[in-house]
Amino acid sequence: MGYISQSIALETVDPSTVAFLGATTVLICPLLEKIIDGRDITFKNSPNIFVAAVLCLSGVGVLEGILEGGMVFEGGDFWAVMQAVGFGTSFFLTEKMMRKEPEMALSITAVQCGVCALSCAFWVLADGVDLGEVNLFKLFSEEGMRTTAAAVVFTGAVTTAMNRYVETTALGRMKSSEASVILATEPIWAAVFGSLWVSETFGLEDWVGGGLIVLACLANTLKPEQLQFFTQSEE
Template identity: 25%
Template sequence: MSRLQSGGLLLLAALIWGSAFVGQALGMAGVGPLTFTGVRFVLGALVVLPLALREQQQLRRHGHRPGRRDFAWIVLLGLLLCIGVVLQQIGLVSTSVTNAGFLTALYVPLVPLLAWVLLRQGPHWSVWPASLGCLAGTWLMTGASIAGLSTGDLWVLASTLPWAFHVLLVGRVANRLRGAYTLACGQFAVCALLSGVLGLLTEPVSAEGLRTAAGAILYTGIVSVGIGFTLQVVGQRHAHPADAAIILSSETVFAAAFGALFMGDRLSASGFAGAGLILLCIVAIQVQPLLQHHFRR
């Protein structure tokens, strides 16, 4: 898969995730954050399960079977996914779709830093200004003021560290397993189990509440988890983690657009400037290798 193809898959995943912020916010009307996360990740796991089973059959024919370490990596990624999603979901109770979308993007500068410190994997120099540009764009979109941060904003901010670790590792683990669908299904199942059990223990669950949240659960489970997160795993098998983080940060722009369309969120002039800066950084990180190749010829 080429760089542009993997980038296209990641951009599509970002579009889907951006649209899902609306469903995640609306779903809180019927169930708690943990229950909502558990049910939608069960749906996501079921969506990708047939692909994972077929993939495992093909791998076994070639003598590849997952070992204990492989399962440990799947559990770790499922745990990181669960923590990131649940913290974000709790934040959406008391913050806007637009704020949640853009604050989530703060994991972008963390990914190349973690890759450099933990994996000794230095990204191309252009990743650093692009990451800082995404950070500045996020700052502009949230009003350029820490004083304006709500409790919900702080919950979303807390989710950026597990998101950064997840983006850093998911492509490497998928390549280790030789199976993107196996990893996707496995991490969804782990996330569903953890959040579902905690939800049953700590949150009130009723049939009426589930009916109220049914539409949001179906959309975010089937489309956002089953399709969006699976596209991320497939795309990241062929992308540098830092590059992937920058492309995935476009979900913030899509979240703002869908928030304005369905939730009445509105951006200020600085917000539009921030959105434009993030988009510029995303385009730059994709165009840079093409220009470098052209001038070397």
């Protein structure tokens, strides 16, 4: 769900915005800990999560045009948020698997990538593509398709397979909620590469909204005692 939602979102939404909205994984992982593990999440004992939620949702609001007098939440934006649900759930479940089988990172990654490949194959068939007509040699041999072929190989081998293996290994050593904060720096890299490679430009909403989401990620790293001011104010 994460990869498919991300792909659909990127058809109509800039990569930096997709990455910023994907950073809402910082909310998905704690939410799953509350719902599935029964973690006691209240403002008093986990103020960092609530502060992060407010900042994150504010950032999403700015990205969606609240500064211009009204939010415009389109289809591509919906799929960009759904990628966070997909990836956030993946982080949560992978952490649980790695806690039980800490030496199985490569095997877990292989199964995850295999399931993704199978799911995408069904998607291709459902889209009316005849697999018998798919010519990989043509993809790599035709001069006009070489850039696309290189992108496919890079994203498949590096940003999918290798990335999943590194994430899986990391999730065996840290909580999914903590890992999601580190991974939420993705928007910064998306903004950098978008600017360098596809000449993407940024307006006030992008900078303010993206900055709020990054602040949300940083707030989520704080310990509850570091936010005692807020809990004391509540009391």
